[in-house]
Amino acid sequence: MNDIKYLNRIADKTLDLRLEAFGAVQITGPKWCGKTTTAERRAASVIKMQDPDRRDGYIATSRTKPSLLLKGNTPRLIDEWQVAPVIWDAVRHAVDERREKGQFILTGSTVIDDEQIMHTGTGRISKMAMYPMSLYESLESNGTISLRRLFDEPDYDIDGETSHLSVEQLIFAACRGGWPASLDEMSREAQLLIAKDYVNVICNEDISRIDKTRRNPALARLILRSYARNICSLAKKTSIHADVSEEMEGTSMPTFDDYVSALEKLFVIDDIEAWSPAIRSKSTIRTGKKRCFVDPSIAVATLGASPESLEVDLNTFGFIFECLCFRDLRVYSQSMGGHLSYYRDRYGLEADAVLHLNNGQYALIECKLGSSEIEEGAKHLLEIKRLIIEKNKSERQTKLREPDLLIVLTGGEMAYTREDGVKIIPIGCMKD
Secondary structure (H helix, E strand, O other): OOOOHHOOOHHHHHHHHHHHHEEEEEOOOOOOHHHHHHHHHOOEEEEEEOOOHHHHOOOOOHHHHHHHHHHOOEEEEEEEEHHHOOHHHHHOOOOHHHOOOOOEEEOOOOOOOHHHHHOOOOOOOOEEEEOOOOOOOOOOOOOOOEEEHHHHHHOOOOOOEEEEHHHHHHHHHHHHOOOOOOOOOOOHHHHHHHHHHHHHHHHHHHHOOOOOOOOHHHHHHHHHHHHHHHOOOOHHHHHHHHHHHHHOOOOOOHHHHHHHHHHOOOOEOOOEEEEEOOOHHHHHHHOOEOOOOOOHHHHHHHHHHOHHHHOOOOHHHHHHHHHHHHHHHHOOOOEEEEEEEEEOOOOHHHHHHHHEEEOOOOOEEEEEOOOOHHHHHHHHHHHHHHHHHHHHHHHHHHHOOOEEEEEEEOOOOOOOOOOOOOEEEEEEEEEE
């Protein structure tokens, strides 16, 4: 392996820590995001279940005595283990028997249904997600502002930090995506082909291969395109289904649901759940999912867009920029147990993202490409905070935690903290 070309991943530290604490670690995430490469750098031995020369033998072994596949120096990497789901139970049993940490690393690009394994692996197999590369990992964000420090240090001074990314560079980064292969030395045109090919492989091969159910590549592509047209919106499932049905008549809702489920299991579709704090009447808070992909380049590729077309359509790019921000926030918050939701009510009050940490801290975040939208975004965040404070005044028992951070992520250049405490941060300055 050529170490010179390996760009450090934030997941590296997460994997090291989990190997120290658990007998085995499962890394999940979309194909081509770098799971195997990251795992190989920590593994002492490797078995690749999809090796075409050995696959049949491995599967036959898994049926008769799966423990034979676990023999080897540890940590032992079992790549694409879901080819033989019985490996999960074999690993769990081996961890119990050996009573040692850091024995196995499992990687896979699809979700396995619970009924295919006997035990959950809780306490033995730790699960961690991996995503396409953030702007900091691809060396495009200068990383002058740390998300962890923002949470840990209330007086952290970010004023004057500057991003070197222009809007044109952000557009290209979103179109290219965070796929490690797209960062090799090649022309810009070749870099853009990676995401396009990713979509082709998903639609033409993987969506049928995932559970050996034959599916129509054209329908898969239509669903992805409709999702892309509705990216980072609260489009209802019925609306997306109707959009798809206009182009492919006879697509039933059960069929639509089946395709969406398959795309979720492939980690392509990655919707954002609603945050529903008790600060408004339940009937006013929108609870549908925000439509999103694991990487913004998927939307660009399925729409047939290009950097040039998006440069003259910044309205569309604003939604794609939001998806890019979500991807990076997921990556940067990983070691802190971060997960994303959104807030929106029927009065138009919103937070594009609510980043929750496992210690209870959270940030309200708006994603605004241009500086002209910053004021509106800040007003939304401050109003949500005000509602929480007002609600707490009238609540005698269970009080809702006030937000630890109010952030407007921008595509601009300069970072600063407003007098009202809202932090304006260019995405090109962020790191973990």
